[in-house]
Amino acid sequence: xxxxxxxxxxxxxxxxxKASFADERVVECHGSIHWLQCANACRRDLWSADDxxxxxxxxxxxxxxxxxxxxxxGAVARPNILMFGDWYWIESRTTRQMALLERWFATLxxxxxxxxxxxxxxxxxxxxxxxxxxxxIRINPHDYAxxxxxxxxxxxxxxxxxxRIDKMLDCWR
Numbered sequence: 561x562x563x564x565x566x567x568x569x570x571x572x573x574x575x576x577x578k579a580s581f582a583d584e585r586v587v588e589c590h591g592s593i594h595w596l597q598c599a600n601a602c603r604r605d606l607w608s609a610d611d612x613x614x615x616x617x618x619x620x621x622x623x624x625x626x627x628x629x630x631x632x633x634g635a636v637a638r639p640n641i642l643m644f645g646d647w648y649w650i651e652s653r654t655t656r657q658m659a660l661l662e663r664w665f666a667t668l669x670x671x672x673x674x675x676x677x678x679x680x681x682x683x684x685x686x687x688x689x690x691x692x693x694x695x696x697i698r699i700n701p702h703d704y705a706x707x708x709x710x711x712x713x714x715x716x717x718x719x720x721x722x723x724r725i726d727k728m729l730d731c732w733r
Contacts, residue, residue, distance in 0.1 A: 563664070563667055563668055564585065565585065566585050566586075566587070566661055566664050567581055567585060567586045567587065568587045568589060568661065568688050569586065569587070569588055569589065569685070570588075570589055570590050570678070570682060570684050570685050571588070572588060572590055572591055572592050572593050572639070572641050573592075573593060574588075574592060574593070574594050584660055585660075585664075586657065587654065587657040587658055587660075587661050588653075588654060589642075589654060589658075589684055589688070590641060590642040590654075590684070591639070591640040591641040591642050591649065591653070591654060592639070592640055592641070592653070593609065593639045593641060594608065594609050595607070595608060595639070595640040595653060596608070596609050596612070596628060596637040596638065596639060596640060597630075597638060597639075597640045597648075597649075597650045598630035598632065598633060598635050598637060599630070599635050599636045599637065599638045599648065600630070600633065600635045600648065601648040601650055602630060602632055602633040602635065603630075603633075604650055604652055605632075605650075606640050606650060606652065606653055607631070607637075609628075609639070612628055613625060640653065670695070671692060672695040672696075672697065673689045673692050673693060673695065673697070674696075674697045674699070674722075675696055675697065675698045675699065675700075676699045676718045676722075677699070677718055678698075678700070679700070679703050680703060689711075690706070690710050690711075693710040693711050694709060694710050694711060695711060696711025696712070697711060697712055697714065697725070698712070698713045698714065699714045699716060699718050699721045700714075700715070701716060701717060702715070704716075
């Protein structure tokens with residue numbers, strides 16, 4: 561694709577980056593387990609969790625290593641993940657990611673949104689998709705319905721359906 565792709569995900573596990581998507585082409589709208597913040601939000605900074613070493617007694621389900629601490633105030637550190645009713649989540653990283661996405665949007669003439677596996681229980685991704693339609697392809701094994709003016713719903717397994725779409729596109733290339 562001439563302009564490439566951009567990922568908007570509610571996943572917090574960094575799997576899109578592990579699947580070779582560039583970090584600057586991913587928006588993690590609920591944060592990431594790979595970044596830490598002060599549990600008290602004493603500062604707006606985030607720091608990488610790459611050096612975090614956790615030792616767990618799996619038999620007794622106990623943490624053996626000390627808890628990570630905020631380098632500024634000493635409070636417990638937490639993953640930079642948005643929780644329900646979370647007034648302390650620091651959204652600065654996601655805000656920067658959204659700014660990159662908005663700049664990318666500005667370079668497009670047409671946009672197709674491929675929504676994979678997003679559900680209604682936590683509809684963040686669905687709302688995003690429908691806001692940026694009307695060309696939404698919603699792939700979901702069970703909950704695939706979408707208003708026809710917004711897009712098309714496909715019932716099925718994501719990998720199988722993406723492979724079928726790719727084969728169809730090959731015919732048009």
